[in-house]
Structures are given as C-alpha cells and as structure tokens.
Amino acid sequence: xxxxxxxxxAGCMLVGLWAGDVLGMLLDIDSNVGGVGIAMLLLIxxxxxxxxxxxxPASTESGITFWNGMYIPIVVAMAASQNVAAAIDxxxxxxxxxxxxxxxxxxxxxxxxxxxxxxxxxxxxxxAQDPLSARSVASSHSRPTx
Amino acid sequence: xxxxxxxxxxKQHLIAAFALVGGAMYLSYIVSDKLTRGRVHGSAxxxxxxxxxxxxxxxxxxxxxxxxxxSLFAGLGLMGGGMLxxxxxxxxxxxxxxxxxxxAGMSGVVALFLGVIVSFVAGVAVAYAFGYRDPVTLTTIxxxxxxxxxxxxxGAAIGASSEIIALSIAxxxxxxxxxxxxxxxLARHIGLDNPRSAMIFGGLMGTTSGVAAGLAATxxxxxxxxxxxxxxxxxxxxxxxxxxxxxxVRAIF
Numbered sequence: 001x002x003x004x005x006x007x008x009x010a011g012c013m014l015v016g017l018w019a020g021d022v023l024g025m026l027l028d029i030d031s032n033v034g035g036v037g038i039a040m041l042l043l044i045x046x047x048x049x050x051x052x053x054x055x056x057p058a059s060t061e062s063g064i065t066f067w068n069g070m071y072i073p074i075v076v077a078m079a080a081s082q083n084v085a086a087a088i089d090x091x092x093x094x095x096x097x098x099x100x101x102x103x104x105x106x107x108x109x110x111x112x113x114x115x116x117x118x119x120x121x122x123x124x125x126x127x128a129q130d131p132l133s134a135r136s137v138a139s140s141h142s143r144p145t146x
Numbered sequence: 147x148x149x150x151x152x153x154x155x156x157k158q159h160l161i162a163a164f165a166l167v168g169g170a171m172y173l174s175y176i177v178s179d180k181l182t183r184g185r186v187h188g189s190a191x192x193x194x195x196x197x198x199x200x201x202x203x204x205x206x207x208x209x210x211x212x213x214x215x216x217s218l219f220a221g222l223g224l225m226g227g228g229m230l231x232x233x234x235x236x237x238x239x240x241x242x243x244x245x246x247x248x249x250a251g252m253s254g255v256v257a258l259f260l261g262v263i264v265s266f267v268a269g270v271a272v273a274y275a276f277g278y279r280d281p282v283t284l285t286t287i288x289x290x291x292x293x294x295x296x297x298x299x300x301g302a303a304i305g306a307s308s309e310i311i312a313l314s315i316a317x318x319x320x321x322x323x324x325x326x327x328x329x330x331x332l333a334r335h336i337g338l339d340n341p342r343s344a345m346i347f348g349g350l351m352g353t354t355s356g357v358a359a360g361l362a363a364t365x366x367x368x369x370x371x372x373x374x375x376x377x378x379x380x381x382x383x384x385x386x387x388x389x390x391x392x393x394x395v396r397a398i399f
Contacts, residue, residue, distance in 0.1 A: 013236050024381060030299055033381030036232050036354070037374045040239035044247075047240050067237035072189050072366065073167045074234045075359045077226030079196030079326065080167075081214035082355070083319055085204025090316020093276050097291045098320035101268035102328060105261055105350040109336040112253050112346045 005056075005063020012042040156217055163221030170195055190330045190363035197323060235358060235377075238370040247374065250342040254375045257349030262383045265292045265352070266391050269317060274399075281396040283310050288395070289387035290314020291321060293353050296383035303388035322356035329360025338364065341371040348372030352379030 013036075020035020027033060047064070050056045087094065155162045174195060175188035182191075200212025209215030214223030224230070247254075269291025270284045278284055286306040290297025290313070297314030300306075306314075329338070329347075337343050348357050348371065357376040361369045 009233065009237055009240075013233055016236070017232070020377075020381070024384075027381075027385055029381065029384045030303075031295065031381050031384035033385075034378040036235055036377040039232075039236045040242075040370060040374050040377075041244075041247075043236055043239045044242050044244050048244070064237050064240045067234050068240060070230075071234040071238055071358075071369065072192075072362045073164075073171060074226055074230055075355075075362050076171060076189070076192045076196045077163055077167050077222045078231055078355055079193045079226070079359060080199050080203075080219075081212045081223045081226045082197065082200045082323070083204060083210045084197055084201040084212060084323065086210065086312075087316050087319035087323060088201065090313055090320065093272060093287070094290075094313060094316035094320050096276075097269040097272040097287060097317045098324055100272055101265035101291045102321055102324045102351070104264050104268055106328065106332055106336055108257075108260060108264065108350055109338065109343060109347055112257065112343070 002059055002063040002066075005060040005065075006067070007063075008046065008050075008060075009043065009064050009067060012039045012046065015039065016042055152218065156220070159219075159221030160224050161221070163219065163225040166219065166222070167192075167225065187330055187363050189366075190327075193326055193359050193363055197326070231355075231358070235354075235369070235373045238366075238373065242370050246341045247345070247371070250345040250371070253342065254345040254349045257346040258352075258375060258378055258382055261350035261352050261379060262292050262386055263391075264350070265321070266383075266387060269314075270395060279399060281392070281399050282306050284399060285387065285392045285395045286310050286314045287317060288391065289383065290317040292318070292383040292387065293380050294318025294322070295380050296387050299384045300387040300392070304392055318353070321351075322353040325351050325353055325356030326359040326363070329356075330363040333364040338368070341368065344368035344371035345375045348375035349379065352376055352383065354380070 016037075016039025017032060017035035019038045020032040023033040024031050043064075047056070051061075171188065171192045174192035178184060178186055178188035178191050196213075203209070203211075203213035203216050203219070207215040211223050213219045214221075214226070266288040269288035272291075273284050273287040278287070282304050283306060285304060286297060286301035287310065289300035290311075294315045295318070297318055298311050301311040301314060333339065338347055344361060347361075351357050351360075351372075354373065354376045357372045358369060361372045
C-alpha cells in the first residue's frame with residue numbers, strides 16, 4: 001500500500017531529526033546536527049534491506065518515489081518563499097561576503113581531484129523514473145563540450 | 147464570482163500552491179526549450195522565477211517569506227517550508243547505494259571543515275575591508291556567511307547587536323541564492339557530474355536550500371549526495387563559529 005512507503009519515509013525523517021537534535025544537545029550547541037542526513041542514511045539502509053528481501057512492492061515504493069518526484073516543485077516553492085528582499089536590503093557587505101565565500105568554495109571543488117567515474121551510474125533508481133533526469137542527461141549530451 | 151474564487155484560493159492554499167508551481171514549471175520548461183534550446187535547465191529557470199517573485203512579494207508586503215506573505219499565495223510557504231522540503235530531500239536518498247557514500251565519506255568530512263572555515267574567513271575579510279574591527283562583529287558576519295542559521299546562533303552566543311545579526315542573515319541569504327543560480331552555470335567547469343564531487347560540493351557550500359536547488363537545476367540524480375553532506379554543515383558551523391573561530395578572530399584582531 002502507498003501509505004506504507006509514505007510512513008516509512010516519515011518514520012525515517014522523524015527518527016533522523018530527533019537523532020540530530022539529540023546530537024546537538026550532546027555537543028551543547030543550539031542546532032540540529034545532520035538530522036536530515038541521518039534520516040537519509042536510515043532510508044538507504046532500511047529501504048535497501050526491505051527491497052533485498054522483496055518486501056517493497058511497487059505500490060509501497062510509489063509512496064516514496066512520489067515525494068522524490070515532488071522534490072523540484074517543492075524547491076521552486078521554497079525559492080518563491082525566500083526572504084530575497086532582506087538579502088538585497090543587507091547591501092554590499094552581505095553581497096560581497098557571500099560572493100567571495102561562494103567563489104572560493106567553487107574554486108576548491110576541483111582540488112579534491114576528479115573521480116574516475118564521470119557520471120552517476122544510469123541504473124541508480126533514485127530519480128530514474130523522473131522525466132527531469134532524463135531531460136537533463138539528454139541536454140548535457142547536446143551541449144558543446146568546452 | 148471572482149471574489150469567491152479568491153476566497154477559495156486562500157482557503158485551499160496548499161492546493162493552490164501545487165497548481166501555481168505546476169503552471170510556473172510548465173512555462174519555465176517551455177522557455178527552456180524554445181528560448182534557450184535546453185541550454186538553461188527548466189528547473190533553473192523555475193527557481194529564478196521563484197526568487198524574482200519572492201523579491202516582489204517581499205517588497206510588496208514587507209514580510210519575511212517572499213511571495214508566501216501575500217495571503218493568496220500563502221500555500222507556497224507550507225509547500226516550500228522546512229517540513230515538506232526535508233521530506234522530499236530524504237525521499238531522494240531512496241535507491242542510493244551506500245557504497246558510493248562511503249567511498250566519498252572522508253572527502254566529504256574534509257570538505258565540511260574546509261567549507262565552514264573558507265566561508266567564515268571570506269565573511270571576516272570582507273567585513274574587515276568595510277571597516278569593521280570589533281571581533282564580535284567580525285565573527286558574527288563570518289558565521290552568517292557560512293549559513294544564515296549559524297550567523298544568529300553565533301551572534302547571540304557572543305553578544306552581537308541586532309543590526310549585525312540582520313547583516314549576517316543577509317550574507318547567508320545571498321550565499322544560498324548565489325549557490326542556486328551559479329551551480330548550474332559552473333557545474334561542468336568544476337567537474338560536478340558525479341556522486342563524489344556532489345558530496346564534496348554539498349560539504350563546501352553547506353547551505354541546504356542553495357545546494358538542494360542548485361543540484362536540482364544541474365542534475366537531479368546528484369541531489370541526495372550533495373544534500374547528505376550539506377545537512378551536517380549548519381551543525382558544524384554552529385559548533386565552530388562561536389568557539390574556536392571566535393577565539394581565533396579575537397587572537398588576531
């Protein structure tokens with residue numbers, strides 16, 4: 001049933017965020033430490049285990065893949081509800097500080113060295129059904145390589 | 147007639163947001179196809195449109211939630227708020243193989259520490275260049291440049307004024323907006339096309355919303371890897387900024 005997949009996802013999120021809060025308390029900082037990341041690891045392990053045991057029929061899986069597919073629309077809604085006006089009010093110091101930080105961070109990425117694998121493997125099922133990913137692969141092929 | 151339609155839209159705000167975002171994405175994909183021949187990804191255009199609308203909404207209402215402050219579009223705040231955003235980010239992890247995460251694990255941790263320190267130093271340097279000399283102010287702006295959540299946490303911990311905290315939040319907001327816009331443009335030039343570099347990218351940038359939107363507009367397959375490391379960044383920043391980094395700033399200035 002679809003709700004089993006949604007419930008599994010919800011359960012991973014609740015446990016992960018709770019663990020992130022506890023971790024923050026243990027470190028004595030007023031912040032959630034990696035709650036979403038912990039939830040993702042839980043879903044990878046539990047989802048992988050159940051799917052190996054053939055305990056995840058397609059209908060259950062669709063409860064997770066639906067939210068996976070809603071990800072980009074949710075990000076668009078998130079962008080539309082950002083406090084962009086406040087950022088622009090912050091003026092030049094805020095803009096320069098973030099420009100320098102982002103520029104330096106981008107420049108550091110190649111220093112970590114490129115991995116031998118150029119593309120994420122195409123059979124990765126995470127967004128395989130998503131028409132967006134197919135489109136992005138297609139468009140990256142059609143781009144001229146510089 | 148029209149009034150009752152508006153009332154319904156306000157009442158069913160989340161549903162109205164689904165319809166609105168769906169329509170905006172449809173138009174964005176048409177623009178992507180016809181005007182840029184797919185060179186600029188449709189979701190990148192949709193995110194830019196979202197940011198512009200957020201600016202318009204913020205200026206029109208003076209609120210803090212962009213377009214969502216206009217009551218007709220209140221559902222955007224719920225749809226794009228932390229709860230559903232985190233649920234959707236976690237859902238992207240389904241089907242990821244743990245092996246890929248373990249292989250990049252160490253680089254991800256190094257990237258996290260480096261990311262917090264580089265952004266902090268950049269913020270401190272720019273604040274210094276603009277004439278600030280007080281260690282508390284420098285630290286707060288540096289912390290805000292890491293993410294807009296770390297700025298207020300550090301500022302409150304070391305006693306910064308509310309204007310400086312607001313400035314630090316603005317720096318963090320700019321950072322997340324810049325990451326959203328620049329990632330799809332720069333991705334190919336920095337080798338951001340595999341899970342490993344996505345994890346390093348997430349660790350270096352740290353802004354979960356920026357990383358999430360930037361990768362979505364680059365290649366949705368990379369989202370779970372970047373988001374995974376980025377969610378540890380704010381915690382690490384909140385740990386380092388008011389303690390080690392503040393002491394370092396005080397020792398230097």
